[in-house]
Amino acid sequence: MLSFPSRLNLAQTPTPLQCLSRVSGELGVNIWMKRDDLTGCTLSGNKVRKLEFTLAEALAQGCDSIVTCGGLQSNHCRATALLGAQLGLKVVLVLRGETYEAADGNLLLDYLAGAEIKQYPVKGFARSLPSLLDQAAEELRQEGRKPFVIPTGASDGIGIWGYIAACKELGADFSRERIVPSHIVMATGSGGTQAGLTLGAYLQGWSSQVIGMAVCDDEAYFHDKVRADMTDWQQRYQSLLGEKIRAADECNILVNDRYIGPGYAKADQEVFDTISWLARTEGVVLDPVYTGKAFYGLIEEVKAGRMSDAKDIVFVHTGGVFGNFPQRSEFSF
Incomplete structure (x- = not known):
């Protein structure tokens, strides 16, 4: 077994x-x-099934904040934002794409859940993503927090x-x-x-x-x-x-x-x-x-x-x- x-x-x-x-x-x-x-x-x-294990690992490591990433309408980011609120974790979302309209769909729920949103242009996002995640995590460390970084889709x-x-x-x-x-x-x-x-x-x-x-x-x-x-x-x-x-x-x-x-x-x-x-x-x-x-x-x-x-x-x-x-x-x- x-x-x-x-x-x-x-x-x-x-x-x-x-x-x-x-x-x-x-x-x-x-x-x-x-x-x-x-x-x-x-x-x-599907993201919630993955996050049952990923967030358990974050808590086991004593982390108090989460950094993750995806598109503006990422289902994974929405689930992470809401679960972070449920578990008392600060969540920072590094999102691909910029919008100048009222938040809609998953992005609206990200804001409602209290996530910190960082939006970046689509062009060059994939190439820059590792450094963007590192930067977001370092900013949390400077606040005295212990961040846990989750990759795209918790995959x-x-x-x-x-x-x-x-x-x-x-x-x-x-x-x-x-x-x-x-x-x-x-x-x-x-x-x-x-x-x-x-x-x-x-x-x-x-x-x-x-x-x-x-x-x-x-x-x-x-x-x-x-x-x-x-x-x-x-x-x-x-x-x-x-x-x-x-x-x-x-x-x-x-x-x-x-x-x-x-x-x-x-x-x-x-x-x-x-x-x-x-x-x-x-x-x-x-x-x-x-x-x-x-x-x-x-x-x-x-x-x-x-x-x-x-x-x-x-x-x-x-x-x-x-x-x-x-x-x-x-x-x-």
């Missing part, structure tokens, strides 16, 4: 596994949805425990519904959820293919990023892993980059139409940054016959509903 590091009880789990009966009837294959958009209310989404060897653990929950779902899914599909944006699910599926001994639907960078990037997170996990937790130490080396990483569209947080009209269609067909709301792209891609793959062997497919809904509001003008009604 795999030993887990310390974690906090922050997510509302287990989340439901729901069969999308009308979608399934239309596509001719059973589409199931793991409703991780229901891990909380304003704390909804590293600590955060991926969230979805290794989630696979135990999924295993119970599969047993209850008496299914053996051929594919487990999710949006992949920072790579951590995919890394955790891929490792978790391997450790559970499943034959299911875990596929990350890229929402920004290409297949090669995500293959390297997921592998890097797995290697970090392997190196950090050797004492916990025992005979499972080689799991990270033996996993097969699968990425589909056909549905990135115009770029990160930018979607084609087909994605907005898919979000609207699913909402009125099943009462489930996706978002245009992550889950809308990934679910649209899944539907197109099924229609194209590239999942012809599938009987049951599980889509992990990783949340992101607040990302709809800043892009409300893109929807057609």
Whole structure:
């Protein structure tokens, strides 16, 4: 049995596994949805599962403040800001992009949670990010605080425990519904959820293919990023892993980059139409940054016959509903 590091009880789990009966009837294959958009209310989404482990590590190190990063509408930053408030931690967010309009969506919630917001231009952000995080952390040290820096999406060897653990929950779902899914599909944006699910599926001994639907960078990037997170996990937790130490080396990483569209947080009209269609067909709301792209891609793959062997497919809904509001003008009604 795999030993887990310390974690906090922050997510509302287990989340439901729901069969999308009308979608399934239309596509001719059973589409199931793991409703991780229901891990909380304003704390909804996949990031909360990761932060249960990441924030436990921060507290174990005696830290009293958090520095993390993402886009202006980052689900991870919103979850970190709210959890920081819940735990009494100061949160500093280093955000990619500048806005001169009233805060909306996730950014509005960041402000409501009392996070300190630092906004920087998109151009050069990725290159400058390590120094920006170091600068934010040093400013906190100058205030007499002890900061803990969390990478984008809490996607590293600590955060991926969230979805290794989630696979135990999924295993119970599969047993209850008496299914053996051929594919487990999710949006992949920072790579951590995919890394955790891929490792978790391997450790559970499943034959299911875990596929990350890229929402920004290409297949090669995500293959390297997921592998890097797995290697970090392997190196950090050797004492916990025992005979499972080689799991990270033996996993097969699968990425589909056909549905990135115009770029990160930018979607084609087909994605907005898919979000609207699913909402009125099943009462489930996706978002245009992550889950809308990934679910649209899944539907197109099924229609194209590239999942012809599938009987049951599980889509992990990783949340992101607040990302709809800043892009409300893109929807057609």
